[in-house]
Amino acid sequence: MLMHSKRRIKVVLVEDNHKLAGLISKFLVPDGMDIHHVDNGANAVHEIFVNNPDVVVLDWMLPNKDGLTICSEIRPKFAGKILMLTARDDGADELSGLTHGADDYVRKPVDPRVLAARIRLLVFGNERVKTQPKQLIFGRLTIDHESQTVTVCGDRVDITNAEFNLLWLLAINKNEVLSREELLMDMRGIDYDGTDRTIDNRIVKLRKKLGDKDKTAPGIQSVRSVGYRFLADNW
Known part of the structure; x- marks a missing residue:
């Protein structure tokens, strides 16, 4: 990560x-x-x-x-x-x-x-790899790397492995803007060609599953023309 x-x-x-x-x-x-x-x-x-x-x-x-x-x-x-x-x-x-x-x-x-x-x-x-924690907790959101599970207010969220990996990557770099290039390279080892919508589509699904609907204080913030940022205080 x-x-x-x-x-x-x-x-x-x-x-x-x-x-x-x-x-x-x-x-x-x-x-x-x-x-x-x-x-x-x-x-x-x-x-x-x-x-x-x-x-x-x-x-x-x-x-x-x-x-x-x-x-x-x-x-x-x-x-x-x-x-x-x-x-x-x-x-x-x-x-x-x-x-x-x-x-x-x-x-x-x-x-x-x-x-x-x-x-x-x-x-x-x-x-x-050496410095990776086992669990991340942000307000109502808990992300457990060992069990590969996510809970919101104690309720387990049904997400895919790919969605979990993306969420973990954003959360482990909380409050930092990650470009689509970085996300694709870290997750899949491929270059971003400027048109690949894989990351954007997964973000849409993650927001829906996590109940991240507050556009004024989003948990996962879109940074125009760059990528995304996980805002730790908005959970």
Whole structure:
């Protein structure tokens, strides 16, 4: 589950397209990440080991030395995560990146929101499992992770596994806005394409089942064009 850490994430971005690198940095820096940009393959290995980041975001096609070669060179001595960017629409190429030591990949054109979600998953994935509580209680609402049950005023609510997982994800990150990209990535491991209504449809069903009808003080708040927020004090 998401439960974002307060510490900033150190990222070395190896990307020769300055416009794309600027766009990525513009989005990731306010989102809790410090970016060190390297614009060519020749200096990448040195800069990675000097900066010792949490994550290396590594473009596949680079001048002087390609991303796959860099990945192979740093992997034996680099303890952080490696995420490759690729414009290639070939499963064999993606498999090659993973077998050379990459932890994940994102296809171009890059959506910075998806990239941010992937980076957080790489860095904080294990921490979420370790710090997850067994039960959450908010006013009349109780969510029990061990039994996978939900009660409102002591009455059990009949919800599906998928609905429970979505509710738990929102509640464990109470009062924090979670984007559709983050929710889909955390729950299903897939990118949000801008049209998928899975999350929205589940929210509608959850609100109905939980009796969340107060539009002025909703328990699950819609954040326009972004996603949803679980408001802990409104239950």
